[in-house]
Amino acid sequence: MIRSVPIVGKILAILLGIFITLYMLVPLLVVAGASISESRFLTFPPKGFTLEWYVDALTSDTYLEPFRLSLMVGVVVAILAATIGTAAALALTRFPIPGAGAIQAFLMSPLTLPTIILAIGALSLTSMTIGAPNVGVLIVVHVVIAIPYVMRTVTGVMARADHFTEEASRTLGANAWNRYRLVVLPIARPGIAAGAFFAFNISFDDAVIALFLRSPQLETLPIAIYGQLEFSTSPTVAAVSTLMVLITVALMIVLERIIGLGRLFV
Amino acid sequence: MSIRTRKEPWLLLLPALALLTIGFVTPVAGMLLMSVQASAGGFTLENFTRLFTSEYHLQAAWRSLRLGVIQTLVTLLLAVPLSYIMARAGAKVRSFLLIVIILPLMTSVVVRTFGWVVLMGPMGLLMQIPGAEWIAQSAQGFLGTEVGVVIAMVQVLLPFAVLSILGVISGIRPQLEEASRTLGAGFWRTLWHVVLPLSIPGIVAGASLVFVLSVSSFITPRFIGGPQIPVFAQTIYVDATTNLNWPFAAAQAVLLFAGVMLVLAATARIGKAPVRA
Numbered sequence: 001m002i003r004s005v006p007i008v009g010k011i012l013a014i015l016l017g018i019f020i021t022l023y024m025l026v027p028l029l030v031v032a033g034a035s036i037s038e039s040r041f042l043t044f045p046p047k048g049f050t051l052e053w054y055v056d057a058l059t060s061d062t063y064l065e066p067f068r069l070s071l072m073v074g075v076v077v078a079i080l081a082a083t084i085g086t087a088a089a090l091a092l093t094r095f096p097i098p099g100a101g102a103i104q105a106f107l108m109s110p111l112t113l114p115t116i117i118l119a120i121g122a123l124s125l126t127s128m129t130i131g132a133p134n135v136g137v138l139i140v141v142h143v144v145i146a147i148p149y150v151m152r153t154v155t156g157v158m159a160r161a162d163h164f165t166e167e168a169s170r171t172l173g174a175n176a177w178n179r180y181r182l183v184v185l186p187i188a189r190p191g192i193a194a195g196a197f198f199a200f201n202i203s204f205d206d207a208v209i210a211l212f213l214r215s216p217q218l219e220t221l222p223i224a225i226y227g228q229l230e231f232s233t234s235p236t237v238a239a240v241s242t243l244m245v246l247i248t249v250a251l252m253i254v255l256e257r258i259i260g261l262g263r264l265f266v
Numbered sequence: 267m268s269i270r271t272r273k274e275p276w277l278l279l280l281p282a283l284a285l286l287t288i289g290f291v292t293p294v295a296g297m298l299l300m301s302v303q304a305s306a307g308g309f310t311l312e313n314f315t316r317l318f319t320s321e322y323h324l325q326a327a328w329r330s331l332r333l334g335v336i337q338t339l340v341t342l343l344l345a346v347p348l349s350y351i352m353a354r355a356g357a358k359v360r361s362f363l364l365i366v367i368i369l370p371l372m373t374s375v376v377v378r379t380f381g382w383v384v385l386m387g388p389m390g391l392l393m394q395i396p397g398a399e400w401i402a403q404s405a406q407g408f409l410g411t412e413v414g415v416v417i418a419m420v421q422v423l424l425p426f427a428v429l430s431i432l433g434v435i436s437g438i439r440p441q442l443e444e445a446s447r448t449l450g451a452g453f454w455r456t457l458w459h460v461v462l463p464l465s466i467p468g469i470v471a472g473a474s475l476v477f478v479l480s481v482s483s484f485i486t487p488r489f490i491g492g493p494q495i496p497v498f499a500q501t502i503y504v505d506a507t508t509n510l511n512w513p514f515a516a517a518q519a520v521l522l523f524a525g526v527m528l529v530l531a532a533t534a535r536i537g538k539a540p541v542r543a
Contacts, residue, residue: 027381091278114482121293205374
């Protein structure tokens with residue numbers, strides 16, 4: 001703590017904190033509010049209370065199929081990105097590799113490339129080679145943009161861990177399989193879990209890549225919402241969106257339990 | 267070291283390298299190639315000549331650039347003091363603000379944009395604020411205005427800036443501020459002459475990230491700004507998916523790509539400039 005912050009500074013800090021809280025959260029609250037309003041039109045503050053739109057959302061094919069697809073893609077992306085990203089992160093943190101810096105930069109580069117560029121590249125390449133985009137293409141591109149997040153979380157954990165346990169297991173004659181199963185992976189576990197959650201979240205929320213690759217058979221939940229926004233905004237969309245926010249909140253709580261958000265981001 | 271150990275790191279790296287080659291390098295390279303490929307075979311700059319003579323597309327590109335600069339500046343104006351408050355506040359305040367920042371970040375942009383659409387309509391909550399009509403420059407609300415796009419986009423971009431800057435400010439030792447205070451500088455003077463210069467690497471990193479995300483964004487501008495004020499990413503989307511003119515869309519994407527690379531290269535140099543305290 002810094003001593004004797006002038007009173008003007010304190011007041012400004014409190015005002016900024018309140019403003020930012022409202023600014024960041026009100027758009028989400030508005031969606032949640034509109035989803036329980038009895039009015040057929042989107043209003044905030046809500047008028048009355050009803051769960052009708054949730055029933056609508058959970059029984060309508062408009063959202064149910066996209067939800068299943070998003071969930072499936074998200075889980076597959078989380079597993080693949082966690083596996084591939086963890087392997088790469090372990091290679092880069094535990095072995096002296098020539099050109100490690102360049103390899104690291106290359107694997108992290110999807111982070112800085114605008115997704116729209118990757119999306120149009122993937123669309124055109126797919127069209128020229130296999131025709132219509134399929135779910136496999138969507139998964140591959142999602143894994144590509146999720147890998148940097150896994151690498152970052154796993155690298156963070158491995159950088160804090162000591163190397164002696166592993167050396168010890170090697171000296172004591174553990175083979176590679178046992179070394180990974182009993183020593184390396186348990187150490188990296190919090191980073192892997194956090195990375196997998198990020199990967200799921202990135203895939204589940206992505207609208208840009210999914211929009212370029214969409215087809216009637218390939219519509220994820222954000223794209224279903226996107227489609228509704230283009231035509232009409234019914235309270236049912238608000239209910240679906242609120243459910244998406246709730247899934248995110250649930251994931252964040254799990255993440256907080258496993259590793260602690262503060263340690264991840266600061 | 268045995269042969270097996272030397273192979274081990276490469277076996278671990280192989281899947282990631284293979285995947286990025288297939289899912290990242292090839293599509294981006296294909297896009298670069300497509301932008302200069304003539305339909306009859308051979309190479310052409312036709313798509314680029316068309317791009318640089320199209321008033322509509324140049325205007326969209328210019329708008330993206332202008333909005334990108336404005337959004338980056340506004341985002342920094344909020345993110346820098348907020349990051350400082352988060353770094354120096356108690357653990358409880360910090361955790362609270364961290365959740366406030368991260369929850370929207372982890373929510374789909376489509377959902378957040380949806381919230382802004384409800385807020386920004388002529389009957390929306392935002393128009394109830396005194397003076398809103400004057401800011402929105404119309405009684406129809408903020409929808410279809412650049413002011414509306416900036417308000418919504420800054421909310422989308424703020425978490426990226428805060429997370430970049432917070433890490434750096436958290437690393438500045440409070441003792442440095444104490445020293446400055448002991449030597450007679452006031453609170454504000456210390457912020458300006460000690461904290462701000464030391465935060466530059468984080469601010470530069472955050473600014474470049476926010477700018478890149480800003481110029482390439484199109485879901486929020488699409489729904490808040492609408493078709494009346496197209497941004498560059500939106501014209502790319504329309505040419506790629508509606509007009510099915512991929513080579514032309516690719517040419518635009520290449521221009522965006524080049525612009526982004528230029529910004530990143532420039533900021534990497536500024537960010538690396540040593541700051542001494």
